[in-house]
Amino acid sequence: xxxxxxxQRKIINTAAAWGVGLLIFFPILWTILTxxxxxxxxxxxxxxFLAFDWTLENYSVVMERSDYMRFLWNxxxxxxxxxxxxxxxxxxAAWSMAFVPSKRTKDILLWMLSTKMLPAVGVLYPIxxxxxxxxxxxTRTGLVIVLMLMNLPIIVWMLYTYFKEIPGEILEAARMDGxxxxxxILYVLTPMAVPGIASTVLLNFILxxxxxxxxxxxxxxxxxxxxAFIASYSSPEGLFYAKLxxxxxxxxxxxxxxxxxxxxxxVSGLTFGAVK
Amino acid sequence: xxxxxxxxxxxAMTLVMSGAVHAQTTVTIATVNNGDxxxxxxxxDEFTAAHPDIQLxxxxxxxxxxxxxxxxDIAAKGGQFDVMTIGTYEVPIWGAQDWLVSLNDLPAExxxxxxxxxxxNGLTVDGELYAAPFYGESSMVMYRKDLMENAGLxxxxxxxxxxxxxxxxxxxxxxxxxxxxxxxxxxxxxxxMAFLTAMANSFGARWFDEEWKPELNGEEWATAxxxxxxxxxxxxxxxxxxxxxxENLSLFQQGKCGMWIDATVAASFVTNPNDSTxxxxxxxxxxxxxxxxxxxxxxxxxxxxxxxxSDATDAAKTFVAWATSKEYTELVASKEGWANVPPGTRxxxxxxxxYSKVPFAAMTLGSINAADPTAPSVKPVPYTGVQFxxxxxxxxxxxxxxxxxxAALAGQQSVEEALDKAQALTADEMEAAGY
Numbered sequence: 001x002x003x004x005x006x007x008q009r010k011i012i013n014t015a016a017a018w019g020v021g022l023l024i025f026f027p028i029l030w031t032i033l034t035x036x037x038x039x040x041x042x043x044x045x046x047x048x049f050l051a052f053d054w055t056l057e058n059y060s061v062v063m064e065r066s067d068y069m070r071f072l073w074n075x076x077x078x079x080x081x082x083x084x085x086x087x088x089x090x091x092x093a094a095w096s097m098a099f100v101p102s103k104r105t106k107d108i109l110l111w112m113l114s115t116k117m118l119p120a121v122g123v124l125y126p127i128x129x130x131x132x133x134x135x136x137x138x139t140r141t142g143l144v145i146v147l148m149l150m151n152l153p154i155i156v157w158m159l160y161t162y163f164k165e166i167p168g169e170i171l172e173a174a175r176m177d178g179x180x181x182x183x184x185i186l187y188v189l190t191p192m193a194v195p196g197i198a199s200t201v202l203l204n205f206i207l208x209x210x211x212x213x214x215x216x217x218x219x220x221x222x223x224x225x226x227x228a229f230i231a232s233y234s235s236p237e238g239l240f241y242a243k244l245x246x247x248x249x250x251x252x253x254x255x256x257x258x259x260x261x262x263x264x265x266x267v268s269g270l271t272f273g274a275v276k
Numbered sequence: 277x278x279x280x281x282x283x284x285x286x287x288a289m290t291l292v293m294s295g296a297v298h299a300q301t302t303v304t305i306a307t308v309n310n311g312d313x314x315x316x317x318x319x320x321d322e323f324t325a326a327h328p329d330i331q332l333x334x335x336x337x338x339x340x341x342x343x344x345x346x347x348x349d350i351a352a353k354g355g356q357f358d359v360m361t362i363g364t365y366e367v368p369i370w371g372a373q374d375w376l377v378s379l380n381d382l383p384a385e386x387x388x389x390x391x392x393x394x395x396x397n398g399l400t401v402d403g404e405l406y407a408a409p410f411y412g413e414s415s416m417v418m419y420r421k422d423l424m425e426n427a428g429l430x431x432x433x434x435x436x437x438x439x440x441x442x443x444x445x446x447x448x449x450x451x452x453x454x455x456x457x458x459x460x461x462x463x464x465x466x467x468x469m470a471f472l473t474a475m476a477n478s479f480g481a482r483w484f485d486e487e488w489k490p491e492l493n494g495e496e497w498a499t500a501x502x503x504x505x506x507x508x509x510x511x512x513x514x515x516x517x518x519x520x521x522x523e524n525l526s527l528f529q530q531g532k533c534g535m536w537i538d539a540t541v542a543a544s545f546v547t548n549p550n551d552s553t554x555x556x557x558x559x560x561x562x563x564x565x566x567x568x569x570x571x572x573x574x575x576x577x578x579x580x581x582x583x584x585x586s587d588a589t590d591a592a593k594t595f596v597a598w599a600t601s602k603e604y605t606e607l608v609a610s611k612e613g614w615a616n617v618p619p620g621t622r623x624x625x626x627x628x629x630x631y632s633k634v635p636f637a638a639m640t641l642g643s644i645n646a647a648d649p650t651a652p653s654v655k656p657v658p659y660t661g662v663q664f665x666x667x668x669x670x671x672x673x674x675x676x677x678x679x680x681x682x683a684a685l686a687g688q689q690s691v692e693e694a695l696d697k698a699q700a701l702t703a704d705e706m707e708a709a710g711y
Contacts, residue, residue, distance in 0.1 A: 040551045043526040065314065125352070132354050216341060217348070220356040221304050221333035232336035235309040236466075237521050237541065239529075239551070 028252065034245035035059070042242040058246035066229060068250060075225035075254075077140050078215070079208035082147035083201055086155045089148070091197075094159035095185055099168055109160065112153040120150070120213045131218060138220040146218065147208045154207070155200055162196025163189065198265045202258075209255045226251035301591040304333040305359040308342050308578065311544070312411050312618045313361065316599055319607060323598050330591045339466075350375050350583050358586040359596060362407060364398040364577050364649065368666040371401035377582040377589055378404040379596065386597045390622045392641075395577045398649045398660070407579035408600040411541075412620025414643035415474060415573045417561040418528065418546055419535040420554060423447045423454070434562045437478070437503060437572075440535065444511035447534030456511030458533035459504065462520035463682035465674035470574055470663040471537070472681065473674070476500040478565045478572035482653040483665050483702075488711040492677065493699040501681060501691050508685060517686040529553060537563060539576070540643055543636035544615060560639040562646060568654045574663035575647035577621065620644050669709045673702050 034042050036054045062068070097105050127146065128137075136142030166189065174188040190197065212227040219228055233240060233247040259266070307313045313336070320332050335357070337345060346360045350370065362370070370376050380403075382388065388396070391409060399407045417440070419431050427446035432439055444456030460471045473483070481496035491497065508516050511534075513527055521538060525545055528536045529552040536542070549555040563573030580596045582589055598604060602624060608617045615634050617625065625631050626641045652662040659665040664674070677698040684694040 038550075040529070043529070045526075045530055065317070124348075128348060128352055128354065132352060137354055137356060216337075217345065220306070220335050224335070228335075228337070231338055231341055232309055234338035234341075235522075236339050237539065238310050238545065239522055239525055240309070 031245045035249045039242045058242045062246050071226045071229040078143045079205050081144035082208045083204045085148045090155040097160050098163035138222050140223045151204050158200045162193050300331045301588045302331045303358045303591050306335045306357040307361040308339045353585045355585045358588045358592040365664050367399045367407045371406035376406040382597050407581035408596050409577040409579045409621040411618035412577040413540045416643045421559040422557045423534050431561050435564045437564045440564050448511045455513040456534045458524040458536045461516040461685050463678040465671045467520050469674040469678040474574040474663045475572040477653045478570045480654040482657050490702040493695050517682045540640045571646045573643050673705045
């Protein structure tokens with residue numbers, strides 16, 4: 001009896017998980033489907049799900065109109081650069097907070113997180129003026145710095161949480177064996193926290209890839225990433241939903257594929273503390 | 277040839293080539309994503325072929341994002357763009373601030389006198405032309421000829437609001453999802469307030485009196501907004517408070533609207549058989565009036581302007597002159613037909629016998645000529661602009677007013693409440709701005 005109930009519950013849980021998963025994925029699926037429709041089919045009422053004349057025309061129009069590879073390359077550099085820089089800054093910061101905390105560590109962590117509560121638009125103008133003076137407008141370097149700073153509180157928090165799970169005695173043993181601070185962080189701490197660091201890297205790469213406020217406001221023609229590529233297909237005067245969907249699909253495809261292949265690492269990293 | 281000579285020749289070639297590259301001036305153009313602008317981008321190879329010393333870089337953005345980006349850039353003197361696509365709202369404000377380069381010295385063959393007077397007036401400040409119009413638009417009535425015929429009615433070429441109400445009542449068939457009239461309900465200064473401001477003009481209403489005191493709780497505004505609510509509640513589609521241009525276009529193309537009063541640029545969409553199920557059944561009429569001498573149509577021109585901080589002013593002027601020239605019009609006509617030529621800017625286009633065959637050409641010209649940005653309402657006003665007031669504060673104020681009226685349309689408050697709130701918030705904002 002107990003076995004039957006467990007089996008039943010398992011089926012219900014699985015069905016519920018699939019239901020929630022599909023619900024979350026549905027907007028993306030709809031965008032992908034719309035990208036293969038004509039503009040007239042994209043707005044038809046009632047909407048058509050699969051029974052339409054599939055066409056690649058939208059993709060061909062988008063490829064003809066925009067230099068997709070340039071936008072893609074900018075996205076890779078900006079998301080990758082800001083994540084890498086963030087990790088380089090955050091690992092020592094999280095180490096000191098986790099292993100040599102002071103009276104104010106908790107306050108500093110909370111203060112760092114509180115900076116995320118300020119709406120980004122609140123600091124747009126000062127940052128824009130700074131960028132003009134430093135010659136960073138429409139440069140990938142400028143965006144790497146800004147996105148790194150925007151995501152730094154999250155990176156530090158995540159790494160701090162993972163590092164807290166690592167017994168301090170191991171690092172102490174390394175120190176007793178003569179390891180200097182640099183070696184302790186690089187050769188002892190980092191390898192032990194690889195799942196945590198990997199999931200932090202992945203999450204921040206995704207956040208930086210999808211960031212649309214700063215990337216739209218601080219770029220023009222040269223450093224514009226895929227968010228600007230999508231924005232160029234949106235229009236309040238004209239129904240271009242199929243083309244917009246094609247552009248969106250092309251913009252999310254790389255990150256979707258990356259997420260698919262790294263989901264195991266992402267999940268194991270995010271549940272790092274819970275498993276312990 | 278020896279290795280040394282080969283190397284020397286290669287170095288010389290490289291130097292010459294790099295010199296040529298350095299001589300190229302890059303012009304960065306910020307533009308909106310609509311059919312005419314995208315077409316211009318596609319045809320710009322012709323320009324660069326004729327001007328190999330000028331390289332064009334394009335930044336295409338959604339209209340509202342573009343407006344925010346270029347405003348921010350020009351106010352902070354960011355120097356990101358050499359040519360900006362802006363409208364008749366921005367030009368008078370930015371021109372008065374000396375943020376734009378005067379285009380009075382464009383070459384004689386560009387023929388400034390050929391620009392339609394209503395459009396030219398909207399882009400001129402103190403005698404200086406600050407932007408070259410790329411395409412102009414007004415608003416008009418698009419209606420279903422077949423539904424009018426079934427109802428036994430005929431649409432006058434210049435209808436009154438009562439004609440519209442009568443036609444809407446006759447065409448509405450809610451059981452078959454046909455709604456007599458589709459109008460903008462989505463909140464925003466360029467959304468429902470563009471339509472309502474133009475409509476209110478024809479009812480004798482105005483935003484401000486000559487002393488800049490708001491008049492939103494006056495009788496004329498109440499009459500106009502109540503008429504709009506009556507039309508929408510009785511003959512409009514459900515959920516109209518979230519409908520903007522695109523939502524109404526979609527409804528009209530699917531045959532669910534008897535009439536749609538909106539931008540003249542929509543004419544080419546609703547008559548396109550690839551996208552519209554009613555392409556061969558659409559008629560056009562001037563925007564309605566109320567017998568007071570003003571029609572409820574607006575005036576807008578997407579125009580190309582050069583920010584004062586640009587370091588490529590001469591090259592930018594060359595490009596602007598090309599993109600807004602008669603020759604460009606002919607280029608589009610030769611490649612994609614006269615129906616796809618950017619409309620509403622030049623007198624010569626409407627004198628062209630080929631263009632007069634385009635079904636919506638005459639109505640577009642009539643609508644543009646019926647709008648006067650310097651005297652938009654029946655009573656005198658201290659401002660310019662037909663569906664807007666050309667002051668920097670207007671966009672913020674009208675968006676808030678639009679939210680109040682949209683809430684009234686959604687049934688959350690009465691028209692009287694909405695207009696009282698609109699009056700109070702407008703008075704506060706204007707006082708804070710020092711009027």
